[in-house]
Amino acid sequence: MLILCFFCFAGNLLVTQKFPSYFPKPVYALDSASDDQILLGRALFYDPMLSYDNTISCASCHSPYNAFAHTDHDLSHGINDEIGTRNAPALFNLAWQKNLMWDGASNHLDVQALAPITHPGEMNESIGNIIEKLRLKYGYAKLFSNAYGDNEITSKRILKALTAFQLTLISANAKYDRVQKGEEQFTAQEFSGYSLFKTHCNTCHSEPLFTNHSFANNGLAIDATLRDYGRWKVTQRPQDSLLFKVPSLRNLSYTFPYMHDGRFKKLNDVLAHYAAGIIRSETLAPELQQGIKLSSNEKADIIAFLLTLNDQEFIFNPDTKYPLGIGQSKKE
């Protein structure tokens, strides 16, 4: 049935989003959704109707101006200002990411959305109820029939549309990318930072996505109140204790604070951690056993390089912003 859908929507424009030739093959098909499915997903992503009291949308925690992260908040905030236990990650280049969430609890982008929607402290809603609300809301019947051929609203259609939209969030035009394509050049400091990066960071934060999509313990001290053991919660294997998803390092200027609990506000704090703050434990990554010895100049160089991973075009892309006039009631 999946395959059928793939073929019945052949005409797509937005989705043929180009990614550079030096990117690996994505794990999700990028040309499987139609423009109308993407548009529906975009309307849903920005619609607070997905929450119980119609106040919180996906974008409340994943703001487009922060590369779809939740900036300023170390831990995410949901319905009734409930505070979550983790920092909302940035959303981009999801097409290359098999396991989602800081601990990989989610194995597919489609089903990831069930977590925030149903979480009592996030959106506190049920899919069944959302379907009822969307049936009554002006505009959605048309969006659904454009996207799927008829206006039936099902959980699968909602989830697939959210996925379709999120797969269009591709960040691939930072200065780093323009250098790769030969269009620009690194400054001397950026170049020095790039070399240091390749020596010390690239095994985990691997080019060009700046993550190897694995889980690792990078030596953070455990937070005594949150007691978050990361990947262990999902697999219950002792060797996974304190392992967290290696995040991409693209767009860092927009996605602070950093780490799964948002404990660091500045990149300086992050580098200070790697240089002198590593906490040893049984599962600490082998690369980090001795810490990463860096002079203050070297730290500055690495940061200069990291800033070349900011992708302004992605942040200001109008195609991924709040969809004006879509799914709004006539009166509003």
Next chain:
Amino acid sequence: MQGRMFTVILAFWVMLPLFGVAQRTLSILPVYHSNILSLDSVYTNSTGDTIRIETCKFYISNAILTESLSRKGTHLDDYLLIDVFEPRTWLLGKVDTATFYTELSFNLGIDSVTNNSGALDGALDPSLGMYWTWQSGYINAKLEGISTASTARNNQFQFHLGGYLSPYNALQKVKLNLTNKADIVLLWDIAPFFDKVDIHNNNHTMSPSANAVELSKLLASFFSIQ
């Protein structure tokens, strides 16, 4: 004993029109000892504790009937969600009357490929309450109710059994021999569960774990061909 068995058969015979009598059917018959499971009944286990079952649902998938001589397998419908208290979900499929099958095999639960396939519909719709939301994966079997043996709040017991990642893959393969060409009635007697599981200490499992695997094995061992 004879009398009880008779009740079961009689009750089942009464329900046959639901399934359409003309064809040979494969269906499931959930019982507590020899009584058809009912929401209104209070059962007693071997230690004298009372048990009320409030929710009992599970997935049967990849059912295959194997022919005696050729060993050829016939696949039945892909994924079925059985709700013990909804008799219309008991029918697993219609079977060719002419062929002599000697073996029925199926999975209790959902395989890992399907668990990794994103949003699905029909019996696999993630909004049916058989999907974990905070962690990907189907709940293969859900068993909830009240027992005097349970020390949990309101004497509840709640088992959500599932998990597709090794080493806590809860999927169970069941294989049974068939001996004739009659309707196939897959008897599922849950009574031993409440004799074998110490509900006093083990009344709550909501995520993949060693316990979930053990309990799934137990549920899978309760099938027999009537």
